[in-house]
Every structure is written in C-alpha cells, then in structure tokens.
Amino acid sequence: xxxxxxxxxxxxxxxxxxxxxxxxxxxxxxxxxxxxxxxxxxxxxxxxxxxxxxxxxxxxxxxxxxxxxxxxxxxxxxxxxxxxxxxxxxxxxxxxxxxxxxxxxxxxxxxxxxxxxxxxxxxxxxxxxxxxxxxxxxxxxxxxxxxxxxxxxxxxxxxxxxxxxxxxxx
Numbered sequence: 001x002x003x004x005x006x007x008x009x010x011x012x013x014x015x016x017x018x019x020x021x022x023x024x025x026x027x028x029x030x031x032x033x034x035x036x037x038x039x040x041x042x043x044x045x046x047x048x049x050x051x052x053x054x055x056x057x058x059x060x061x062x063x064x065x066x067x068x069x070x071x072x073x074x075x076x077x078x079x080x081x082x083x084x085x086x087x088x089x090x091x092x093x094x095x096x097x098x099x100x101x102x103x104x105x106x107x108x109x110x111x112x113x114x115x116x117x118x119x120x121x122x123x124x125x126x127x128x129x130x131x132x133x134x135x136x137x138x139x140x141x142x143x144x145x146x147x148x149x150x151x152x153x154x155x156x157x158x159x160x161x162x163x164x165x166x167x168x169x170x
Contacts, residue, residue, distance in 0.1 A: 023049055
C-alpha cells in the first residue's frame with residue numbers, strides 16, 4: 001500500500017547497496033538522460049533522500065518523466081528504464097476500490113477515467129502526472145488541490161476538457 005515511509009526505506013537501501021546517494025544514482029541512471037535538474041531534494045539528518053517527498057522539478061520535467069513511462073522506459077532511442085519494470089510498476093498490486101476500479105502499483109495509481117485507463121503519480125498539493133496510454137497522452141498538473149475545487153482535479157479536467165477535445169471531429 002502507499003506509504004512515504006516505504007519510499008524512504010527504498011532510498012536508504014539503494015544508498016547502502018550502491019555506495020552512492022539516491023540523488024547521485026538517480027542523476028546517473030534517470031535524471032541526466034532525461035535532462036531533469038532537481039532544484040532541491042529533501043534529506044533526513046543522516047543525509048538520506050526522503051524518497052517519497054521533497055523533490056523539486058518543473059512541470060516540463062514532470063512531463064518528461066511521464067513520457068518516459070508512456071513510452072515504456074525509452075527516451076530518445078535509449079532504454080532508460082527496463083520496459084518490464086515499467087509494466088510491473090504500473091500493474092495492479094493492491095485493490096484500493098473494487099467498485100471504483102482503483103488499484104495501486106509501485107508508486108503508480110491505476111484508474112478508469114471516462115472509459116480510459118489512466119496511470120498516475122498523484123503528489124501532494126495537486127502535483128500529478130497522469131498517463132493515458134490509449135490516447136498516447138500525458139497530463140501534468142501542479143495546482144494546489146487542497147480546496148477540492150473540481151476544476152483543478154486532474155480526473156475532472158481529463159473527463160471535462162481533454163477527452164472531449166481529443167475525441168471530437170474537427
């Protein structure tokens with residue numbers, strides 16, 4: 001199940017197993033190839049990256065990450081993340097709501113929204129990456145959704161504005 005503590009523990013294990021910080025590892029194998037620069041990354045008092053929070057990147061960089069996973073781990077002709085891991089991480093591991101068809105994988109939520117499968121990284125304060133494989137689409141939001149206004153909910157935005165736009169005849 002979702003837990004920021006799990007992400008933190010993965011960060012600690014990764015650091016100890018590789019002999020480099022999670023930040024160094026991420027830059028070498030993921031961020032540099034995508035052209036992502038983390039402006040700030042929260043660390044605990046021992047110097048371990050928190051893993052589940054505190055990584056400052058721009059919406060364009062969030063979109064690059066979403067595109068990487070939309071394209072099964074490939075970026076600019078190079079396989080950055082194994083395609084098998086992309087499928088594994090975005091597969092249903094936990095049924096969150098059988099009635100609403102909501103599942104959770106390895107840091108990816110899976111929903112059915114407007115009849116489409118949507119895989120999303122849902123972050124604090126409306127920072128979201130939504131991938132709609134059936135439409136070859138990535139939606140990034142950075143709105144503060146703490147007030148629960150429908151217009152800034154990414155699924156409301158998809159069903160109300162994006163899906164009708166991509167499904168309409170010009």
